Amino acid sequence: MKTYKLMKEDFPQFLSLLQEKGNLYGPVKSKNHYSFEKIDDLSKLTFNYTRTLMGLKKFVTPPRYKVKHFDKSGSEDIIPENETNIVIGAHPCDIHAMKILDKLFLGQIKDPYYKKRRENLVIVGHSCMPDENCLCTSTGTDMVSDGFDLFLTELQDFYLVWVGSSKGLFIIMSSEDLFSEKIDMCDIAEYTTWQENRQNSFKTTIPFHLMPDIIHLIYEKDELWNQFGEKCLSCGTCSLVCPTCNCFNVEDKILINADEVVRERMLDSCTLPYYSVVAGDHDFRPDRTKRLKLYYTHKLKEYIGKWGQPACVGCGRCVTYCPVGINVKTVSNAFYEAIQCVREVKKI
Ligand code: SF4
Ligand code: SF4
Incomplete structure (x- = not known):
């Protein structure tokens, strides 16, 4: 995996670069929770958060969406448009959750709605520190080595940028002057110290x-x-x-003209x-x-x-x-x- 160094003073430029490449989403604080929202104003982004209300699943299996249209002439699948959605700030657990959803929806039977949304999605992960509710050391999902396009580990003056896909590498290549391959021994020492500190911060384990x-x-x-x-x-x-719950229901809605039907798909729960x-x-x-x-x-x-x-x-x-x-x-x-x-x- 290729790794680059991005200085913190260049981070705003990196965010602007992402905005040029697609719709940028990232963690935003609203009242008493954080959520991934579309970012028009970069100052709203906050990376000092533990968990958003919903994970990445809202980008690939939205809570409710139209899947099919029927009228007298026949039926037509409503496949999402081609558009690039870039999510920055996903933590390792959420990237692991996406890998679980990928297995389910892109396995032997491929879900066309999920597939298109997943192809449209670019994931830029971000390092995190745990709170007392984080259980990811027990599930082996506290670290991630694939399933993202780029992953940023935030250190004191710089980010280590891990490249996880050709899409990620393409982003780096399109603005090479922001990134350096020169990672020296002190940088590595800073990273390993941060890693040790993070591992020691986990408070909860479960068998x-x-x-x-x-x-x-x-x-x-x-x-x-x-x-x-x-x-x-x-x-x-x-x-x-x-972030891994994915059950859904479907509902056919007859439109007011009674000549058309729209099929909608919505998240469901086995606890309901x-x-x-x-x-x-x-x-x-x-x-x-x-x-x-x-x-x-x-x-x-x-x-x-x-x-x-x-x-x-x-x-x-x-x-x-x-x-x-x-x-x-x-x-x-x-x-x-x-x-x-x-x-x-x-x-x-
Ligand atoms: S069950 Fe779901 S919501 Fe609860 S900790 Fe596990 S992944 Fe997170
Ligand atoms: S369905 Fe039951 S277990 Fe789930 S959040 Fe509500 S009260 Fe808790």
Whole structure:
């Protein structure tokens, strides 16, 4: 991977360069949260943030969008236009989440709407420091070596710029005078010191590696699941903010002239009522405990079985935003503590 040095005084010029190349999006503070927004005024950008409300998924699977148009003459897919969207400021966990979405939507069956949006997207990652809700060391997503076009590690007077794709290299090549390949030993020492400091800043670890077995073994123990099911508000916030949650529903809307129909696709959540209702009005998961079981079994057990990693990148959004404190941390810890109890009883 090629690596360059970008001096901080040249950073505004780099941002202007990105603006010339496409629609620039980046982290912006609004009231009590951060979100990736379109940037017209560069002074609104802030990189001193821990997590945005939603991750990168809003660029590839927007909360609601039109997918098909029907009229008397037939039907037509509504594929997004060709346009370059550049997102700057994505953290390693969010880039890992995008890699998970890529596997799902660009695997054997390619989703044409996702594919076009993904092709349109340029990701410029940015280094971060964790807070107490960050769990990415436990999911192995605290560092990233691919899945981005450029990645900036912010050090005292300069950025190390890691090139992850030909699109990224093209950006560098188009303004070579901003970037230097001369990285000396002191620069490297500064980077490794920063890395050590960052690693030492993580406060939370979770035994995610044990979760597939634990969830398998306690699956029928409803008393463990009910403690969460009874509290859950079925609000769907956990899925909306989770950067790897990707379930969607489709809805056909008949336009007022009754001659046209537009099919829309919108994010859905397995924690919402009616998620598992099928034809004949049968509901496979009528209660909240059953729906949470699906959510956590999928994230922390089944996905690991299929892909070798959890469908959780440790971003801490569910920890931050669930209004009643149900999240990967509280659920995993509760299950882990429950099996510690069983061991102690056996020893006696
Ligand atoms: S777990 Fe929390 S965020 Fe998710 S649906 Fe239940 S109350 Fe809402
Ligand atoms: S489950 Fe929670 S911590 Fe894991 S990726 Fe989703 S929102 Fe982030």
